[in-house]
Amino acid sequence: MRSALPGHELVLAAPERLADAVRALGTVDRLLPAHAPGRAVPAALPWSGPPPDIAVDLHGCGPPSRMLLADLRPRRLLVFAPPGRPQAPGPRWRPDEHERDRWCRMLRWYGLHADPDDLALPLPDEPSPAPGAVVLHPGADAPARRWPAERFAAVGRALARDGHRVVVVAGRGEGPLARRVAAYAGLAPDAVAGGERDLPFGRLAALVAHARCVVAGDSGVAHLASALRTPSVVLFGPVAPRLWG
Template sequence: MILVLRALGVGDLATAVPALRALRAAHPDRQLVLAAPAWLGPLVELVGGVDRLLPTDGLDRLDRPAGRVELAVNLHGRGPLSHRLLAAAHPGRLFAFANAEASHVDGPDWDDDEHEVSRWCRLLGWYGVPADPTDLDLRRPGPVPAVSGVTVLHPGSKEPAKRWPADRFVALARELTGRGHRVVLTGSASERAVVARIAYQAGLPAAAVLAGRTDLAQFAALIAGARLVVSGDTGAAHLATGYRTPSVVLFGPVPPARWGPPPERRRHLALWAGARARPEWDGVGVHPALVDLGVAEVLAAVDEVEQAVRVDRAVAA
């Protein structure tokens, strides 16, 4: 059995797809068990290659799976807690970044500035398992009811620093609607009130508010069939990358060089004002790099990715 730890969120799982597929290809006859939150189950199905999900929330506890763990792979972090959690399963071997505190020196050094996708591919490569960082495409969802052809605006984020100001989403929704986009707004159930206010102020109907009304499978289907996604650095952006849905991703505290879409994919454009002069941030509220992004700049990015789509279609015709 191969036990892989990645007990995080949607974007975290999406960025680990190349590494998971590399492990599947390297060990086709071994059961691959992924330790991740149970609610990610529908997305795990869309990754493919994972035989079983071991429900795991964070690093408080890891239930030991039945059977012998021949290989444990830490795709969660640099350790020591995650290393020790996997070591408690008594694996025959552990693939992980070097961490002296966890008494694990058999691994490469961690690089804080590395892109999240490349990080895990490099880890496996160090152990002789080749991984393709471009292998990010997700399986298409099954027949899950979802609106198609819409423009998805995703204003929310678990981290306040990553939330582009709501009034700018209002202005963006108005402008895109005027251009003929069918705009819907997504988010979690806890974000529904904020999203509903954005929709109301933008003149959108109540039916455009999908926050809290889709489960993960439906949300993935919505992104897969969308015309465009505009989002902060969240799971929605990573799903758009996985489905090659045109997207504009707004970055704040973390630069796109670490979490952004592949730069060679013209349908995905990351915006980051981090290189501009800006006031020091006290860690409260929206990050200044996001505040520096105006509506006009986002609309220009929308034009650019939609032009890329038109070119791709013309070439394919």
């Protein structure tokens, strides 16, 4: 979107906890806080300005997210055609398509250049607290995406035995899991980064960007490693890597 629309202000409607990441990355201009339980669509957006020039639905194939954006009365609304309505404008939704290919195809359908391989993020300015470490992230949003803690610990133990520095990262609420992995692996308590609250995004990005390798489940940390071009081993659960890797 940034390269296709260089003169536009880019506003991301997303949970407020992502504000730190938005500031650190600079890939969008500002965050519009959007609140809803779990992965639900918010009932409304706190948009107070004039109707946006373009609104893009990146939440799925609707209709709740499409209706939410339509309420803002944008000049152009970029969405997938609703399933079962072949005459509706917009590209068709393909459930077996990789996420990057899907959203880039939608943008191209509306005449915006989008390259699914153009996913690299700029390296963070902040120095890494553990350059060259192997970063383990045992957490994930959904339990089905989490590799067992004792297996992460076995990996950490083997890496430490071979002389690698190992850091176990944890998001908000993942502290007990990360500490358990570190303890089972025989790592020092200070090998755990984060846990009580989210790590500041700049620090997390620096850890990942300057890591020797990242070992993680299908989580945001794994995707961050891909975007920062860090070698990674990603353990997928119910969603195949051909769709989400």
